[in-house]
Amino acid sequence: MASLKNVYVDLHIHIGRTKSNKPVKITASRELTLTNILTAALHAKGLDVVGIIDAQSPEVLEEVQALVTAGEAVELAGGGIKYAGQLTILLGAEIEVLDESCHGPIHVLCFLPTLETMGHFSQWCSEWMKNSGLSSQRLYRTGRELQHLVKSLDGWFIPAHVFTPFKSLYGKGVQSSLEEVFDPELIDAVELGLSSDTGMADQLLELGSYPFLTNSDAHSVAKMAREHQIMTLNEASFVEMEKAFRREDGREIAVNVGLHPLLGKYYHSVCAVCSSQAVNGRCPNGHEGKVIRGVAGRIAELAALQQKQQVIKQRAAGKTRQKRPKYLHQVPLEFIPGCGPKTMKRLLDVFQTEMKVIHHATEQQLLEVVPKKVVDKIIQARTGALAIVGGGGGIYGKLN
DSSP states (O other), X not given: OOOOEXXXXXXXXXXXXXTTOOBSSTTSOTTOOHXXXXXXXXXTXXXXXXXXXXXXXHHHHHHHHHHHHTTSEEEOTTSSEEETTTEEEEEEEEEEEOOTTOSSOEEEEEEESSHHHHHHHHHHHHHHSSOTTSTTXXXXXXXXXXXXXHHHTTXXXXXXXXXXXXXXXIIIIOSSOGGGTSOGGGOOOEEOOTTOOHHHHTTSGGGTTSOEXXXXXXXXXXXXXXXXXXXXXXXXXXXXXXXXXXXXXXXXXXXXXXXXGGGSTTSBOEETTTOOBOBTXXXXXXXXXXXXXXXXXXXXXXXXXXXXXXXXXXXXXXXXXXXXXXXXXXXXXXXXXXXXXXXXXXXXXXHSSHHIIIIISOHHHHHTTSOHHHHHHHHHHHHTOSOEEOOBTTBOOEEO
C-alpha cells in the first residue's frame, strides 16, 4: 500500500476581489484575494488543500493559469494544482439552481480536475448565466442538466450547506427529498454547513450513503479553515480525494472538523423581527410569518417525513451506509473571550497556525504566551466544557 498521510482540506473558499480589483463574491471581503488565500493557507491556517470555489470566473481562472505559466504552480497528474510545492488548489464553482422542480434556490458546488475542464465549464456557464464572472450566480438550466455536465467533465457534484435556511437543498429547495431536484446517483458528497454536524445530518435516511464534508464557506481570510476535514491520502490531489470519498485503498475522510452547531448562525428558529426564539414554529411575541426556521427543527421535520415515505426508505435500504469519521467540534479563537487581535497574533507568532493553538498546544505552552484566563477558555473549549448560547436567525451563538 502507498504511504498515506493526513491532509488538511477546506474546499469552500470564496474570492472577494480579482487581481484587477473586480468583485467576485459580492458579500466577501475585499482582502479575500487569491494571493492572500494562498498565503494564509500556507502559514496562518496550516491547510494542505484549498477549494477556490469561484474558479468559473474568467479572471479567477486566468490568475490560477498565470501561476502555472510563471512556474509558481504546476498541474498534478491526479488533478488539482500544486502551488509553491506545498499547497494544492482545487478548482470549483458555487452555482445557484432554481428550476421548475425547486421550491427555492439551491446552492451546489461543482469541482473540476484541471484548468482545461474548468475552462470548458466556465464557458458553458457563461452561456446560461447573466454574469459568470460573479460567484454563486443562478444557472438557467435544470439541476439534473448541471449534474450531467459536471459528470461529463469528470467532476464532482456536491450540494452546499444543505440545511441553512436560505439557498440550500433542505432549507427551502425541496419539500422532503433531494430526488425532487437531483439524480441521487450523481451526487459525490454533501456539505453540511453551519449549525449542523454528523449526528444531526445522519437522521435523514437518504443521506446515509453519502460522505459528509465540513468546509468554511469563507467570506474572509479569518474564516478560512473554521470548518475543514482531515483526509488520509497518498498525495493531495483530485483523484486521491475522490478515493477518500469512496473509502478506497485506505483513503478516507478521517475527521470532520466543524464549528459547534450551537455556535452557528441558524441553529434555533427565531423571529426575524424581535430575535426571540420561536416556540412551536411561532414568534412568542405574535409576529406572524416572521420566523426564520432553524437547522435543528428543520432536520427533525425532514427526518420524520423521510421515516414515513416508503420510497425513500426503500432507496436508503438499498445503499451501503457510510462509516462516519469522528466529528471534532471546533471553537475558533475569535469566539474565545479575551482573545482579541493582539492576543491572537501572539499565539500565531509562537504556534504558527490556529489549528495548533486550538487542538495541540499544551496548557503549559499556552501559558507561556497568553494570560491564564484565555488559556482556561481555550482548554475548556477543547474539552467541550464551555456552555454555549445557541445562535439563530443569522446571529452566531456565543460562549458563556
